[in-house]
Amino acid sequence: xxxxxxxxxxxxxxxxxxxxxxxxxxxxxxxxxxxxxxxxxxxxxxxxxxxxxxxxxxxxxxxxxxxxxxxxxxxxxxxxxxxxxxxxxxxxxxxxxxxxxxxxxxxxxxxxxxxxxxxxxxxxxxxxxxxxxxxxxxxxxxxxxxxxxxxxxxxxxxxxxxxxxxxxxxxxxxxxxxxxxxxxxxxxxxxxxxxxxxxxxxxxxxxxxxxxxxxxxxxxxxxxxxxxxxxxxxxxxxxxxxxxxxxxxxxxxxxxxxxxxxxxxxxxxxxxxxxxxxxxxxxxxxxxxxxxxxxxxxxxxxxxxxxxxxxxxxxxxxxxxxxxxxxxxxxxxxxxxxxxxxxxxxxxxxxxxxxxxxxxxxxxxxxxxxxxxxxxxxxxxxxxxxxxxxxxxxxxxxxxxxxxxxxxxxxxxxxxxxxxxxxxxxxxxxxxxxxxxxxxxxxxxxxxxxxxxxxxxxxxxxxxxxxxxxxxxxxxxxxxxxxxxxxxxxxxxxxxxxxxxxxxxxxxxxxxxxxxxxxxxxxxxxxxxxxxxxxxxxxxxxxxxxxxxxxxxxxxxxxxxxxxxxxxxxxxxxxxxxxxxxxxxxxxxxxxxxxxxxxxxxxxxxxxxxxxxxxxxxxxxxxxxxxxxxxxxxxxxxxxxxxxxxxxxxxxxxxxxxxxxxxxxxxxxxxxxxxxxx
Numbered sequence: 001x002x003x004x005x006x007x008x009x010x011x012x013x014x015x016x017x018x019x020x021x022x023x024x025x026x027x028x029x030x031x032x033x034x035x036x037x038x039x040x041x042x043x044x045x046x047x048x049x050x051x052x053x054x055x056x057x058x059x060x061x062x063x064x065x066x067x068x069x070x071x072x073x074x075x076x077x078x079x080x081x082x083x084x085x086x087x088x089x090x091x092x093x094x095x096x097x098x099x100x101x102x103x104x105x106x107x108x109x110x111x112x113x114x115x116x117x118x119x120x121x122x123x124x125x126x127x128x129x130x131x132x133x134x135x136x137x138x139x140x141x142x143x144x145x146x147x148x149x150x151x152x153x154x155x156x157x158x159x160x161x162x163x164x165x166x167x168x169x170x171x172x173x174x175x176x177x178x179x180x181x182x183x184x185x186x187x188x189x190x191x192x193x194x195x196x197x198x199x200x201x202x203x204x205x206x207x208x209x210x211x212x213x214x215x216x217x218x219x220x221x222x223x224x225x226x227x228x229x230x231x232x233x234x235x236x237x238x239x240x241x242x243x244x245x246x247x248x249x250x251x252x253x254x255x256x257x258x259x260x261x262x263x264x265x266x267x268x269x270x271x272x273x274x275x276x277x278x279x280x281x282x283x284x285x286x287x288x289x290x291x292x293x294x295x296x297x298x299x300x301x302x303x304x305x306x307x308x309x310x311x312x313x314x315x316x317x318x319x320x321x322x323x324x325x326x327x328x329x330x331x332x333x334x335x336x337x338x339x340x341x342x343x344x345x346x347x348x349x350x351x352x353x354x355x356x357x358x359x360x361x362x363x364x365x366x367x368x369x370x371x372x373x374x375x376x377x378x379x380x381x382x383x384x385x386x387x388x389x390x391x392x393x394x395x396x397x398x399x400x401x402x403x404x405x406x407x408x409x410x411x412x413x414x415x416x417x418x419x420x421x422x423x424x425x426x427x428x429x430x431x432x433x434x435x436x437x438x439x440x441x442x443x444x445x446x447x448x449x450x451x452x453x454x455x456x457x458x459x460x461x462x463x464x465x466x467x468x469x470x471x472x473x474x475x476x477x478x479x480x481x482x483x484x485x486x487x488x489x490x491x492x493x494x495x496x497x498x499x500x501x502x503x504x505x506x507x508x509x510x511x512x513x514x515x516x517x518x519x520x521x522x523x524x525x526x527x528x529x530x531x532x533x534x535x536x537x538x539x540x541x542x543x544x545x546x547x548x549x550x551x552x553x554x555x556x557x558x559x560x561x562x563x564x565x566x567x568x569x570x571x572x573x574x575x576x577x578x579x580x581x582x583x584x585x586x587x588x589x590x591x592x593x594x595x596x597x598x599x600x601x602x603x604x605x606x607x608x609x610x611x612x613x614x615x616x617x618x619x620x621x622x623x624x625x626x627x628x629x630x631x632x633x634x635x636x637x638x639x640x641x642x643x644x645x646x647x648x649x650x651x652x653x654x655x656x657x658x659x660x661x662x663x664x665x666x667x668x669x670x671x672x673x674x675x676x677x678x
Contacts, residue, residue: 035058035119036056038091039107041054041125044124046128046129048127049127050100052096053094054093056069056091056107058092061090062113069109071096071108076133082095092111102129105124105125105127106123107122116292147206150202151206154202156531157195157199160192162285163530164320165189165196166192166278166320167320167322168323169254170278171325174275175321176338181255181336184327185324185327188324189254192320204225204234207233208221208228237288239288250277290304290305290312295308311357318354319530322522322523322526323526328342354395365384368384397522567590568588569588570587570657572659572671574671576662576668578666585603588601589675595648595649598646601634602641603616611639615660615661618644618658621658622655624653627650629658632647649677652677653677654676657672658672659671
């Protein structure tokens with residue numbers, strides 16, 4: 001039976017791995033995790049005079065390099081004159097040459113978002129009038145290419161390696177301590193360590209090219225590697241390598257001194273020490289993801305990071321333990337089979353892990369989505385729905401496995417007593433125990449070659465003796481070594497027959513066979529689930545995507561006439577750099593037409609709560625006609641609310657609205673936005 005099942009297992013696992021890789025390959029470029037919410041000049045804008053600088057505003061803070069912002073003329077030559085710099089908060093600028101000629105210019109940007117993912121894109125604006133340009137604005141993303149695919153695959157392998165290593169070790173310590181001496185289980189856990197270490201080194205080499213040029217030739221550029229080591233992501237990868245050194249020591253003790261320890265009290269103390277140490281190392285490894293990716297930025301980052309660590313540990317305990325159980329069910333030797341109590345304990349661990357996953361997953365979904373519509377309107381939400389569906393199916397199959405576990409627990413004691421009874425009967429009948437299995441009416445056919453085939457050595461006779469021949473004469477007294485060798489050979493044959501008997505009886509149990517099949521199905525679903533999760537971690541969160549879309553729409557609407565009402569609303573984030581210096585200032589101008597207008601100014605904290613500041617000033621400038629700046633000092637009305645009536649706009653056009661915000665005696669900043677008025 002084992003010979004028949006093993007090839008099927010390999011085939012199914014290979015097919016599932018191929019499907020997972022296809023899912024990763026077909027996922028397309030990862031969406032950006034920071035989005036451009038504003039620019040000056042805006043996309044497609046036509047300005048009369050060449051601007052002194054180009055500014056871009058992102059939905060979150062980004063990391064800049066020397067070439068993060070590039071401005072190219074119609075012939076593709078760079079016209080920016082210095083490195084990009086931070087203007088305020090999430091707004092960045094690059095200066096331009098003076099006296100630029102008319103034509104269409106291309107602004108290309110390539111930055112790294114706060115959660116370590118590259119953000120790239122381009123847009124055009126024109127001076128004087130649009131013209132032809134030789135610059136291509138397509139294919140800007142470094143995710144789209146060989147390096148991007150390799151980086152995504154490396155992330156998948158790193159997740160899988162962590163789950164296999166941490167979950168397999170947890171299965172041994174918490175559920176099946178005899179498994180520390182089982183070679184297939186040892187190889188399973190060690191393979192996880194090797195996969196995680198190799199993928200971490202690969203990600204460290206790929207990181208510079210992934211966030212930069214995207215060229216394969218830059219993978220081994222040591223200067224890029226040095227730059228990566230100075231970033232948050234590089235520090236996380238180096239920390240992971242250091243923790244993997246501690247994990248190697250943990251594995252060596254678990255499968256070395258721990259397995260050989262026989263004293264019950266000493267082994268109990270060592271179990272406690274390994275458990276504490278293993279939890280610390282596993283939590284540290286999980287934190288290397290949590291502190292550099294989605295959980296480290298955005299809403300409630302201080303809560304989200306430990307929740308993410310707990311989520312990863314629960315995934316490892318469930319899916320990694322599931323893989324270790326699968327290996328034990330199929331590959332454990334006959335004299336050390338995984339028993340029903342171990343399977344039952346793992347069932348309890350898996351149940352607790354599922355509860356932890358539900359709690360942490362619910363919080364993460366709320367944090368990353370923000371609204372029910374994001375489930376269907378964003379790519380992140382759609383992938384999350386697919387992940388939830390796979391988890392539901394996995395839990396359903398796990399419930400079937402629990403039923404098989406219950407049945408196995410009832411039948412194993414009966415089977416064990418039956419085997420012992422047959423051995424005793426065989427021993428009494430033969431007197432030596434050498435033909436105990438054969439005397440019980442069983443053959444010695446072993447699926448994996450653990451014992452001789454049927455008819456070979458199952459009678460206790462030498463292989464060159466034939467039925468009907470004269471028995472061999474007793475050896476002289478001086479041939480004791482030959483007798484010892486003969487006895488050892490017979491003992492090995494008998495041990496092989498005993499192992500084959502136990503293995504056949506174990507594999508013939510329909511409950512154990514059913515448990516094997518259901519656990520194999522769980523492992524297959526888990527492979528695909530891990531692939532979806534990997535893609536999910538590289539996709540822009542739904543909340544961020546919707547906020548970026550809303551900000552872009554507001555920016556677009558603020559530069560056009562608002563129809564019948566003519567009302568104009570401008571939202572501008574600010575950061576004065578001092579204590580309590582961050583917030584959002586909102587300007588409402590009604591009816592936003594030539595003549596008298598009513599203006600309201602609102603100041604809010606990043607969490608949306610209104611607050612007062614010492615001073616707010618507003619200026620209107622129409623650069624195309626050299627009008628302005630026209631200052632307006634609104635009156636304080638209520639907390640976070642200022643107002644001014646009779647604001648005169650003398651001419652229709654693309655007005656620049658400058659708002660000066662002062663949050664203390666020395667902390668002050670001016671933010672600007674263009675708006676079509678009149």
